[in-house]
Amino acid sequence: xxxxxxxxxxxxxxxxxxxxxxxxxxxxxxxxxxxxxxxxxxxxxxxxxxxxxxxxxxxxxxxxxxxxxxxxxxxxxxxxxxxxxxxxxxxxxxxxxxxxxxxxxxxxxxxxxxxxxxxxxxxxxxxxxxxxxxxxxxxxxxxxxxxxxxxxxxxxxxxxxxxxxxxxxxxxxxxxxxxxxxxxxxxxxxxxxxxxxxxxxxxxxxxxxxxxxxxxxxxxxxxxxxxxxxxxxxxx
Amino acid sequence: xxxxxxxxxxxxxxxxxxxxxxxxxxxxxxxxxxxxxxxxxxxxxxxxxxxxxxxxxxxxxxxxxxxxxxxxxxxxxxxxxxxxxxxxxxxxxxxxxxxxxxxxxxxxxxxxxxxxxxxxxxxxxxxxxxxxxxxxxxxxxxxxxxxxxxxxxxxxxxxxxxxxxxxxxxxxxxxxxxxxxxxxxxxxxxxxxxxxxxxxxxxxxxxxxxxxxxxxxxxxxxxxxxxxxxxxxxxxxxxxxxxxxxxxxxxxxxxxxxxxxxxxxxxxxxxxxxxxxxxxxxxxxxxxxx
Numbered sequence: 001x002x003x004x005x006x007x008x009x010x011x012x013x014x015x016x017x018x019x020x021x022x023x024x025x026x027x028x029x030x031x032x033x034x035x036x037x038x039x040x041x042x043x044x045x046x047x048x049x050x051x052x053x054x055x056x057x058x059x060x061x062x063x064x065x066x067x068x069x070x071x072x073x074x075x076x077x078x079x080x081x082x083x084x085x086x087x088x089x090x091x092x093x094x095x096x097x098x099x100x101x102x103x104x105x106x107x108x109x110x111x112x113x114x115x116x117x118x119x120x121x122x123x124x125x126x127x128x129x130x131x132x133x134x135x136x137x138x139x140x141x142x143x144x145x146x147x148x149x150x151x152x153x154x155x156x157x158x159x160x161x162x163x164x165x166x167x168x169x170x171x172x173x174x175x176x177x178x179x180x181x182x183x184x185x186x187x188x189x190x191x192x193x194x195x196x197x198x199x200x201x202x203x204x205x206x207x208x209x210x211x212x213x214x215x216x217x218x219x220x221x222x223x224x225x226x227x228x229x230x231x232x233x234x235x236x
Numbered sequence: 237x238x239x240x241x242x243x244x245x246x247x248x249x250x251x252x253x254x255x256x257x258x259x260x261x262x263x264x265x266x267x268x269x270x271x272x273x274x275x276x277x278x279x280x281x282x283x284x285x286x287x288x289x290x291x292x293x294x295x296x297x298x299x300x301x302x303x304x305x306x307x308x309x310x311x312x313x314x315x316x317x318x319x320x321x322x323x324x325x326x327x328x329x330x331x332x333x334x335x336x337x338x339x340x341x342x343x344x345x346x347x348x349x350x351x352x353x354x355x356x357x358x359x360x361x362x363x364x365x366x367x368x369x370x371x372x373x374x375x376x377x378x379x380x381x382x383x384x385x386x387x388x389x390x391x392x393x394x395x396x397x398x399x400x401x402x403x404x405x406x407x408x409x410x411x412x413x414x415x416x417x418x419x420x421x422x423x424x425x426x427x428x429x430x431x432x433x434x435x436x437x438x439x440x441x442x443x444x445x446x447x448x449x450x451x452x453x454x455x456x457x458x459x460x461x462x463x464x465x466x467x468x469x470x471x472x473x474x475x476x477x478x479x480x481x482x483x484x485x486x487x488x489x490x491x492x493x494x495x496x497x498x499x500x501x502x503x504x505x506x507x508x509x510x511x512x513x514x515x516x517x518x519x520x521x522x523x524x525x526x
């Protein structure tokens with residue numbers, strides 16, 4: 001029997017499943033944003049545009065998706081006779097696709113917001129100084145965001161795998177690794193500590209350094225997860 | 237299409253204990269195997285090795301002659317069906333079956349829906365709202381309809397009522413005739429399932445205790461009943477599993493087939509020779525080892 005490569009199928013399935021979760025998530029965030037708009041307009045203040053408004057919660061959302069993916073998908077797929085390797089490759093592809101989707105969705109909503117604001121004055125603050133600031137360039141904002149949410153998903157996945165494989169006690173160690181990775185991530189991105197209570201020490205304003213730092217971190221996380229799941233025992 | 241499962245000198249160690257000790261065992265293609273063992277004997281870990289859920293500490297686990305672990309072709313051929321925790325499963329049955337449809341090349345959708353109907357499973361309810369017996373029946377549907385060359389049912393009947401279990405046995409036999417494959421049924425409901433088995437494997441405390449076809453095993457168990465002193469004399473050089481006494485009459489279960497000569501001699505002495513059920517054999521063989 002000639003074998004068909006299964007990972008593209010897995011990637012599509014994982015992506016569609018998590019995209020469904022994302023659409024739910026974004027509908028809630030959109031409602032929160034609209035409520036926010038109403039409240040600030042009463043108080044005659046401003047809030048940030050949707051892209052910036054949602055950025056923290058999107059990152060946390062992907063962290064949670066990553067944690068769930070270890071528990072939710074591993075047993076399910078291996079029981080269907082899928083190898084850990086195919087599942088890993090499929091998951092990695094789906095993570096990049098999902099990260100792209102959750103980057104583009106808020107961008108689209110922000111676009112709509114801008115469109116509306118050209119007819120009606122919306123109380124949004126377009127003059128922010130975060131890296132997400134759209135005035136510093138759409139492409140830069142998008143790729144920054146993409147790299148960040150990818151990192152968050154992978155950190156969540158790592159925590160999930162750590163708990164799945166080693167249980168509670170050592171699982172806590174993975175939280176420590178996760179915090180270290182998050183700090184490292186904020187170290188690469190000036191003024192962009194998504195977890196604000198972690199002190200960061202910026203590498204400076206060089207975007208090249210930030211992007212390469214981020215890419216190295218992503219590669220390390222991917223490598224570490226693969227090592228941990230390569231021969232992992234599936235729980236019944 | 238049926239696959240062969242093979243364990244060669246398999247040992248599985250956990251931190252402090254040995255779950256499986258040097259097991260060598262072949263599951264021949266096309267047969268229905270009964271895997272019997274007491275609680276904690278190592279049935280489930282043995283089966284999870286065949287399904288590549290884990291690796292043995294030493295030894296080889298092969299499907300059709302190739303190591304199964306992380307082998308995409310071979311893992312596709314194995315279904316390992318066990319009692320799953322469906323507490324977090326908010327989807328309904330058709331959605332769950334879609335998954336098998338996508339990943340199991342021999343999956344038969346029509347057959348799956350015929351089975352669902354026969355088990356009277358509701359299609360619109362979330363799975364975590366189904367009773368334990370219904371969830372068990374769903375597992376059976378997934379296992380049968382996937383039509384994998386090696387299909388393992390690990391105590392899947394748990395929670396099913398007696399009529400539902402009978403449907404399971406009937407459907408399994410019927411589909412096995414149409415689409416022969418290798419089945420491994422692990423169980424301790426020996427007495428009601430023994431008629432399904434072509435071959436019986438008993439494991440005890442991680443060791444292989446018995447591995448033989450059903451007919452031979454049945455012939456091994458012999459009960460001798462009659463006057464106490466005569467029975468005692470007759471079984472003196474035989475392996476005794478159990479004895480019961482009522483007044484002057486004694487009944488002894490022995491292990492080891494009787495020769496034709498022995499049989500005639502028993503008859504001459506007025507002793508009654510009877511069979512021993514697989515259930516009794518299982519109980520006394522695993523008891524005796526202690």
